[in-house]
Amino acid sequence: xxxxxxxxxxxxxxxxxxxxLDLTSYDVSLDLAADETTFASHTTIRFRSRGGPTFVDxxxxxxxxxxxxxxxxxxxxxxxxxxxxxxxxxxxxxxVDAVMRFRNDGEGLHRSVDPADGRHYVYGMSFMDxxxxxxxxxxxxxxxxxxxxxxxxxxxxxVVANAPGEQVEPGSWVFEETPPLSTYFVTVVAxxxxxxxxxxxxxxxxxxxxxxxxxxLEADADELFTLTRQGFDEMHRxxxxxxxxxxxxxxxxxxxxxxxxxNPGCVTFRDPLIFTSKVTRGxxxxxxxxxxxxxxxxxxxNLTTPTWWDDLWLNxxxxxxxxxxxxxxxxQYDDAWVHSSYMRRQWGLLADAGPATHPVAGNGAVDATAxxxxxxxxxxxxxxxxxxxxxxxxGDEVFFAGVVDHFETHRFGNATMHDLFASWEKAGAGDLSDxxxxxxxxxxxxxxxxxxxxxxxxxxxPAVEPVERTHRFTLSVTPAVGTGRRVPITLDASxxxxxxxxxxxxxxxxxxxxxxxxxxDATTVSLxxxxxxxxxxxxxxxxxxxxxxxxxxxxxxxxEDVLAVAVVAIPDETSDEPLSFNGWxxxxxxxxxxxxxxxxxxxxxxxxxxALGALHQACLARATTADPGSTVQLAxxxxxxxxxxxxxxxxxxxxxxxxxxxxxxxxLRWRLLVRLAALGGTDRTTLDxxxxxxxxxxxxxxxxxxxxxxxxxxxKAWAWGRFTGVxxxxxxxxxxxxxxxxxxxQEHLTTPYVERFFADVPSTPSHRxxxxxxxxxxxxxxxxxxxxxxxRLAGRLAGDESLDLSLRRQLRVxxxxxxxxxxxxxxxx
Ligand SMILES: [Zn+2]
Numbered sequence: 001x002x003x004x005x006x007x008x009x010x011x012x013x014x015x016x017x018x019x020x021l022d023l024t025s026y027d028v029s030l031d032l033a034a035d036e037t038t039f040a041s042h043t044t045i046r047f048r049s050r051g052g053p054t055f056v057d058x059x060x061x062x063x064x065x066x067x068x069x070x071x072x073x074x075x076x077x078x079x080x081x082x083x084x085x086x087x088x089x090x091x092x093x094x095x096v097d098a099v100m101r102f103r104n105d106g107e108g109l110h111r112s113v114d115p116a117d118g119r120h121y122v123y124g125m126s127f128m129d130x131x132x133x134x135x136x137x138x139x140x141x142x143x144x145x146x147x148x149x150x151x152x153x154x155x156x157x158x159v160v161a162n163a164p165g166e167q168v169e170p171g172s173w174v175f176e177e178t179p180p181l182s183t184y185f186v187t188v189v190a191x192x193x194x195x196x197x198x199x200x201x202x203x204x205x206x207x208x209x210x211x212x213x214x215x216x217l218e219a220d221a222d223e224l225f226t227l228t229r230q231g232f233d234e235m236h237r238x239x240x241x242x243x244x245x246x247x248x249x250x251x252x253x254x255x256x257x258x259x260x261x262x263n264p265g266c267v268t269f270r271d272p273l274i275f276t277s278k279v280t281r282g283x284x285x286x287x288x289x290x291x292x293x294x295x296x297x298x299x300x301x302n303l304t305t306p307t308w309w310d311d312l313w314l315n316x317x318x319x320x321x322x323x324x325x326x327x328x329x330x331x332q333y334d335d336a337w338v339h340s341s342y343m344r345r346q347w348g349l350l351a352d353a354g355p356a357t358h359p360v361a362g363n364g365a366v367d368a369t370a371x372x373x374x375x376x377x378x379x380x381x382x383x384x385x386x387x388x389x390x391x392x393x394x395g396d397e398v399f400f401a402g403v404v405d406h407f408e409t410h411r412f413g414n415a416t417m418h419d420l421f422a423s424w425e426k427a428g429a430g431d432l433s434d435x436x437x438x439x440x441x442x443x444x445x446x447x448x449x450x451x452x453x454x455x456x457x458x459x460x461x462p463a464v465e466p467v468e469r470t471h472r473f474t475l476s477v478t479p480a481v482g483t484g485r486r487v488p489i490t491l492d493a494s495x496x497x498x499x500x501x502x503x504x505x506x507x508x509x510x511x512x513x514x515x516x517x518x519x520x521d522a523t524t525v526s527l528x529x530x531x532x533x534x535x536x537x538x539x540x541x542x543x544x545x546x547x548x549x550x551x552x553x554x555x556x557x558x559x560e561d562v563l564a565v566a567v568v569a570i571p572d573e574t575s576d577e578p579l580s581f582n583g584w585x586x587x588x589x590x591x592x593x594x595x596x597x598x599x600x601x602x603x604x605x606x607x608x609x610x611a612l613g614a615l616h617q618a619c620l621a622r623a624t625t626a627d628p629g630s631t632v633q634l635a636x637x638x639x640x641x642x643x644x645x646x647x648x649x650x651x652x653x654x655x656x657x658x659x660x661x662x663x664x665x666x667x668l669r670w671r672l673l674v675r676l677a678a679l680g681g682t683d684r685t686t687l688d689x690x691x692x693x694x695x696x697x698x699x700x701x702x703x704x705x706x707x708x709x710x711x712x713x714x715x716k717a718w719a720w721g722r723f724t725g726v727x728x729x730x731x732x733x734x735x736x737x738x739x740x741x742x743x744x745x746q747e748h749l750t751t752p753y754v755e756r757f758f759a760d761v762p763s764t765p766s767h768r769x770x771x772x773x774x775x776x777x778x779x780x781x782x783x784x785x786x787x788x789x790x791x792r793l794a795g796r797l798a799g800d801e802s803l804d805l806s807l808r809r810q811l812r813v814x815x816x817x818x819x820x821x822x823x824x825x826x827x828x829x
Contacts, residue, residue: 006059006081008129008369011308014140017055020087021138022048023145025177028135030109031152032122032190033171036102039109043096043136047145051089055082057132057139059108060098066136067095081132096136104730105772106257108133109188112730114254115695116212120154121191123253123268127261128309129368130770131183142307142414144180151175151188159190160208162265164247178264179245180412182305187263189251196221200229201236206249212696213274217252220274224250227288227331231295234330235322238400241407244303250291254697255730257771259290262297262319269294272583276698277667280580280631280638282592285339288331293323300403304410309371311417313360316375317383320344321391324384335575340381341512341542342577342593346549348381349517350589352445353553355812357464360386361417361440372771373806377589385515386439392513394429401427434470439515442467447554448491449519450506456495457508459516471516473509476540478531486510505531510543517554518547525557529568538575545578545593552601555823559605563614566597570618571625576635579622581642584705584739587778588817594619594639602643603744603784604824609645616643628661637662641671647681666694670702677706678743684710697732704733708740716741716749723780724760725767734772738779747784754782758793761811765804774806781814783821791819 024046031040038061045056063075068085069092077083085094102111102122107130111122124134131139151159155171162185165175194214198205198221207224209217228248236242245264256270273287300322301315328336351357358374360383391399402424406415409423417440421432444462446469451458461467470492478484480503489496500506505527508518520528528544535541548565551557573579578593585591591600597615605611619639626633637659644650654672658664664672673690676682684707691703708719719741721727722734729737742750761777768776782790794815798808 006129008367009057009140010367011310014142014308017138017140018142020050020052020054021143023138023143024048024091026135026137026145026147027150028147028186029150029152030135030188032109032157033152033154036111036120038099038101041096041098041100041135043094043098045094045096045136045138045145047087047092047094047138049087049089049092051087053084053086054138055084056094056096056136057081058083058096058098058136059100059133061101062099064097064099065095066097069093083136094136098136100133100135103133104255104728105768105770106255106731107770110253110255112254114210114212115697115700116210119192119211121193121210121254123189123191123251123256124187124263125256125261125268126186126263127184128372128770131186134186137183139183141182141184141305141309144182144305144412144414146180147178147186149175149186149188151190153190156192157190158193158195158208159188160193160195160206160249160251160266161188162186162245162263164204176246181264181302185263185302187261187266187268189249189253189266189268193251194218198225200225200232203232203243204247206247207252208249209252209271209274210254210697213252213271213276216274216276223284224287224291227291227327228295230330231292231326234326235295235299238322238326238396239299239407240400240404241299241303243298244412245298248298250294255732257731257775259286260294262294262301264298264302267294272698276696277665278631278634278663280576280582280635281333282339282343282577282580282635283582285327285333285336286343286582288333289323289327289336289339292326292331293319296322296326299407303412304407305414307414307416309368310362312371313374313379313383314417314420316379317360317387320380320384321387325388335538338538338542338575339577341539341546344377344381345512345546346591346596347589348377348385348515349445349546349550350553351377352382352443352515353462353517354589355816356809357443357445357462359441359443361436370805373774373809382445382515385512386435389439389513389515390432390435394424398424398427398429402429438467438469445515445517446471447517447519448508450498450508450521450524451495452500452502452521452523454495455497455499457489457491457498458495459491459493471509471514473514473516474511476507476510476531476535476543478505478507478527478534479503480527480530484534503527507531507540507543507547510540512539512543512546517550518543519551519554519556520547522556525551525561528561528565532565532569536574541569541575541578544569549593549596552824553820559601559611559824562597562601563605563611567614567618570615570636570639571621573622573636574632576631579619579632579635579639581635581638584736586735586775588783588814594635594642598639598642599744600821604821608744612643612645616640616645619643623659623662626661628659629663630661633659633661638671641675644675645679647676647679650676650679651681666696667698667702670699670706674702674706674709674740678709678711678740678746680711682706682710684715701732701736704729705736705740708737709743711743711746711749713749716753720753720756723764723776725764728767731772731775734776735779738776741780742782742784744784750782750784754785754787754790755793757782758797761797761807762800762803764807773804774810777807777810778814781810783814783818785818786822786825788822791815791822794818
């Protein structure tokens with residue numbers, strides 16, 4: 001069935017099917033042992049119907065049989081992933097016996113081979129349209145049912161699923177019945193995984209990862225279990241409702257697209273979160289907040305599930321808010337909010353200011369595919385900020401009384417945003433229509449500008465939705481001499497007076513209480529280096545960076561302005577957040593500060609080499625002065641590698657001549673190799689040999705990035721073959737290849753691929769689907785092409801209505817990103 005697009009469920013169809021059916025139970029039996037490319041899937045669905053026509057969702061390789069109430073249904077009726085059914089009034093039993101395909105794109109049942117030992121691993125990702133490629137189902141969030149799962153697997157595998165289970169005979173696993181679940185939660189994690197068990201407060205806990213990561217999982221188990229215990233204790237305290245899904249297993253699985261997925265009882269995480277090398281504190285906070293985020297979903301999303309995908313933002317906003325809050329309040333990572341400021345805020349702001357902005361709530365989501373497009377910084381970060389604001393306004397007592405009422409009223413059921421706001425009103429929240437109308441149901445972000453001459457702060461609503469919003473936040477005002485002060489602001493009109501001295505630096509929304517694009521004036525921008533010199537407040541320093549980043553994106557600061565702050569801030573930075581370069585962002589809006597400086601700001605400077613050189617010197621200075629072995633030193637050295645401009649220096653580090661305290665582990669060596677490759681200091685043969693010597697999963701990804709970065713025609717052609725599907729590779733390698741392809745300074749090699757990108761993108765849906773489809777168009781987009789013609793090509797293709805919707809949206813976002821870069825280029829420094 002490859003290449004034939006499936007029909008995505010329409011909201012109206014979901015409503016009709018929900019009115020017709022009440023589900024009783026699922027029995028799903030999977031045989032993973034027969035073959036390496038396909039698996040057998042046998043499903044029995046018991047349900048009550050009012051009687052009448054409907055359809056079951058099914059995306060198989062082939063169908064062996066389908067029976068409804070004992071009567072055979074012709075498998076040839078299957079069209080676009082649907083089998084029509086004529087249901088009887090009363091009890092029905094549907095039995096589907098089918099053969100499904102293992103996938104390698106992180107959806108459905110993903111199967112991968114660990115390059116370290118050749119062993120095979122499987123996990124299920126049923127989220128958003130993928131469940132029918134695992135089992136026959138009525139795939140919509142509000143048709144919940146209990147599941148009984150059975151799995152046959154190779155005898156050396158262990159199998160974990162949503163409920164506790166056991167191996168009843170060699171290779172045969174049976175699981176207890178789950179509480180009612182939506183289809184998108186159903187998962188199985190199977191393979192020769194390494195398992196660690198524990199218990200807390202009556203909840204059986206588990207961890208697992210690939211066997212080749214056993215040592216690292218054991219080393220991290222204490223921290224992971226501690227975070228889990230602290231999370232449960234705090235969430236039990238906040239919600240007053242116990243975790244409702246029995247056991248809690250956290251599986252770290254290969255080639256996972258998102259950070260994690262909250263499957264009840266069996267959360268799946270991307271396995272680079274099991275650290276195989278020394279990492280920064282920031283990387284640990286990412287993991288800690290992800291652990292807490294998925295735990296929060298067990299209540300918000302899993303116990304009470306959105307009726308339709310248009311309310312999934314509420315799941316994510318709530319999990320983002322609770323995940324960060326709980327991590328900051330009860331774990332060792334009490335700086336989680338500062339981390340969020342560096343890691344998340346620009347992602348949300350750029351999405352909300354960009355061409356694909358949408359309301360946090362009530363975007364319509366006519367079908368599931370459309371809803372998936374809205375899983376962006378708006379749904380996570382803006383929504384979380386708004387919930388944090390609401391919590392500040394209501395206080396914990398009313399805020400959680402409403403939330404708990406929501407969970408109790410809709411326990412194991414479904415609900416809407418309207419239901420939640422009704423619970424808040426019942427809890428005494430009063431009229432919240434200003435929150436829903438002003439913030440949740442309207443698009444775009446206000447800009448708050450400091451107009452020093454007029455003596456005001458000015459609020460400019462977004463052109464897409466000029467709505468009245470009240471902002472409450474704090475300014476920091478730093479004089480040239482003497483101590484700074486904080487000024488609380490209520491901005492409930494288009495301007496509010498602000499009297500400051502001519503040489504006061506004003507940082508807007510220094511605690512990031514509101515949702516706004518800060519636009520400091522030119523005087524403040526020029527004074528930010530001295531603010532950085534005097535401020536030791538981590539949140540203020542983070543806010544300085546966000547003021548500056550927002551100003552830069554809107555044309556209010558030049559690359560030189562930004563670099564002037566960087567060279568002052570980096571050499572005495574005491575947090576590793578602004579220094580770390582933990583990996584390459586999956587999209588330009590997700591760049592961490594150092595990646596943004598190195599990959600975006602420096603190439604746009606009047607003298608890009610000098611700009612990169614200045615960043616390099618600043619990072620290297622910090623790597624030399626920081627405590628040897630500290631994470632600040634590691635982060636600064638990561639920045640030094642990324643900004644290094646000579647193959648000789650990278651080669652000498654590879655040879656072992658690194659600052660004292662830096663340990664050149666496998667991950668750091670590959671980081672050096674990637675940089676060396678981009679600088680032309682190594683070749684394909686060497687890279688292949690080094691991978692063969694230590695073929696781990698992460699090395700394989702770094703190898704792809706390094707090869708694609710090599711400055712030669714053969715390497716670029718190799719990378720392109722992966723984009724066009726000539727060579728089919730798993731998602732992580734595809735990402736690394738695309739990102740390695742476009743290296744600033746290699747335009748003589750990459751220019752031919754600018755036109756080819758726009759020629760080849762439209763046919764990618766023939767060999768790619770789901771998340772990876774639009775992501776690949778982002779990774780392979782010619783962002784280094786500083787040419788208005790490229791923006792025009794992207795704009796033209798984005799307007800092509802015959803093109804896949806998610807691709808069109810991605811093209812608009814990338815064209816906007818490139819256009820902003822060109823605008824920076826056009827302003828003389
Ligand atoms: Zn989430």
